[in-house]
Amino acid sequence: xxxxxVQVRKYRGQFTGMTAHALQRATGLFLxxxxxxxxxxxxxxxKGPAAFNAALATFHHPLFKLLEIALFGTVILHAxxxxxxxxxxxxxxxxxxxRMFWAYAIGLGALxxxxxxxxxxxxxx
Amino acid sequence: xxxxxxxxxxxxxxxxxxxDLVVSLEPFFAQWKRVTPGFRPADRESKVLARIPxxxxxxxxxxxxxxxxxxxACYAACGVKSTSGEYLGPAAINKAFLRLMDPRDLAVxxxxxxxxxxxxxxxxxxxxxxxxxxCPKSITLTDSIAA
Numbered sequence: 001x002x003x004x005x006v007q008v009r010k011y012r013g014q015f016t017g018m019t020a021h022a023l024q025r026a027t028g029l030f031l032x033x034x035x036x037x038x039x040x041x042x043x044x045x046x047k048g049p050a051a052f053n054a055a056l057a058t059f060h061h062p063l064f065k066l067l068e069i070a071l072f073g074t075v076i077l078h079a080x081x082x083x084x085x086x087x088x089x090x091x092x093x094x095x096x097x098x099r100m101f102w103a104y105a106i107g108l109g110a111l112x113x114x115x116x117x118x119x120x121x122x123x124x125x
Numbered sequence: 126x127x128x129x130x131x132x133x134x135x136x137x138x139x140x141x142x143x144x145d146l147v148v149s150l151e152p153f154f155a156q157w158k159r160v161t162p163g164f165r166p167a168d169r170e171s172k173v174l175a176r177i178p179x180x181x182x183x184x185x186x187x188x189x190x191x192x193x194x195x196x197x198a199c200y201a202a203c204g205v206k207s208t209s210g211e212y213l214g215p216a217a218i219n220k221a222f223l224r225l226m227d228p229r230d231l232a233v234x235x236x237x238x239x240x241x242x243x244x245x246x247x248x249x250x251x252x253x254x255x256x257x258x259x260c261p262k263s264i265t266l267t268d269s270i271a272a
Contacts, residue, residue, distance in 0.1 A: 017254025017267075018204065088252045094268040097254055 016098040020081055020105065027078040034071055065124035072120060073113045080105040137201035153197045156213045159239050160221035165232035175229045183226050190223055190269055192262040199256035199266055211245040215256035215266040218247055222269040247271075 044055040058064070084100045087093050093100055140148040166175055177183055199215040206212050213221075221236045240246045247270050256266040 015253075015255055015258040017252065017258065021204065021251055021253045085252060088267070089271060091268065091271040094257075094265050094271065097252075097267075 016101050020084070020101045023077060024081050024085070027074045027081075030071075030074050031078060034074075062124070065120075068124075069117045069120050072116050073109075076109045076112050076116075077105060080109045137197055139201050139203070139206045140197065148197075150195075150197055152210075153195070153200050153214065153216070156200075156217045156245075157195070157220065159213060159245070160217045160224070160236055161232050161239075162217075162220045162224070164224070164227070165230050167229065167231055177227070177229070181228070183228060187223055187226055189262070189264055190219055192264055193219060194262060196261060198259045198261060202255035202259040204253045204255060205249050205251055209244070209249060212249045213239070213245050213247075215270060218250075219264060219266050219269040222272055 041055050041059075044052045059068075081101065084097070084105055087100070088097055134146065136142045136146045137148045140150065140152060142148050193216055195216060197216070200206055203212070203215060206214050218240065221240055224230050225233060225236055241248075250267065250270045252267055252271075254267050257264070257268075260266060
C-alpha cells in the first residue's frame with residue numbers, strides 16, 4: 001500500500017479519537033479561511049462607508065446566508081471539541097473521551113446549533 | 126463483531142517491511158531504548174529485593190500500564206508517528222511513565238529530558254487515541270502520555 005493510502009486510511013475516522021482530531025483540523029481550516037475573509041472585509045472600513053457597504057452587500061447573497069449557518073455550526077463543533085481536548089490535556093476523562101465527543105461535542109453541539117441555526121435560517125428566508 | 130464483510134490485511138504501519146507481512150521492529154525499539162527503559166535502582170549491588178508494597182501509590186496507579194508486550198500496535202496506529210520519525214511513540218512514553226512513577230528508580234532527570242524534547246517528546250501527542258484503541262492489553266496509553 002502506498003504511503004498516501006496509509007495516510008488516507010488513518011484519517012478514515014475508524015476510531016472516535018481520530019474522527020474528532022480530523023474534524024478539529026477541518027473546522028480549524030474552515031475558520032481560518034473565514035477569519036481571513038472577515039479581516040479582509042472589515043479592512044474595507046478604512047476606505048470609507050461606501051466601500052464597506054459595497055463589501056457587505058456581497059454577503060446578502062443567499063449562498064452567504066447558508067455559509068453563515070455553516071460557520072455557526074463550525075464554531076460550535078470546534079469550540080466544544082476544543083474544550084474536550086483541553087480537559088484531556090489536563091489528564092482528565094481519558095476513560096470517557098468517546099462519550100465526551102459524541103455526547104457533548106456532537107450531541108450538545110447539535111442542540112446549540114439548532115437553537116441558533118433555525119432563527120438564522122428563518123431570518124434569511 | 127467486525128461489522129464488515131471485508132478484512133484488510135497489511136503489515137504494521139510506520140515500520141520497514143522485511144517481506145510480506147513481516148516488519149522490522151528496530152525503529153520501535155530504537156525509540157524504546159531512548160527512554161532508558163531498564164530499572165535504575167539506588168543501590169545496584171544490593172542483595173535485598175527492592176519490594177513495592179501492594180498498597181503503595183505506584184501499585185494502585187499503574188496496574189494496567191505494566192502489561193505492555195511491546196507488540197508495536199500503538200506505534201503503528203499513531204497518526205503522529207506516521208509523519209514524524211523522531212517521535213518516541215506511545216509505548217516508549219508509557220514505559221518512561223512507569224519508570225518515573227516507580228519510587229525506587231533514580232533515572233528521573235535523563236528520562237524527563239527525553240520526554241521533554243520538542244520534536245520527539247510528549248508534546249507531539251495530539252490525543253487521537255488510536256494507540257489506546259488498538260492496544261491488545263487495553264492500556265490507556267494516551268493517559269500515560271498526558272501524565
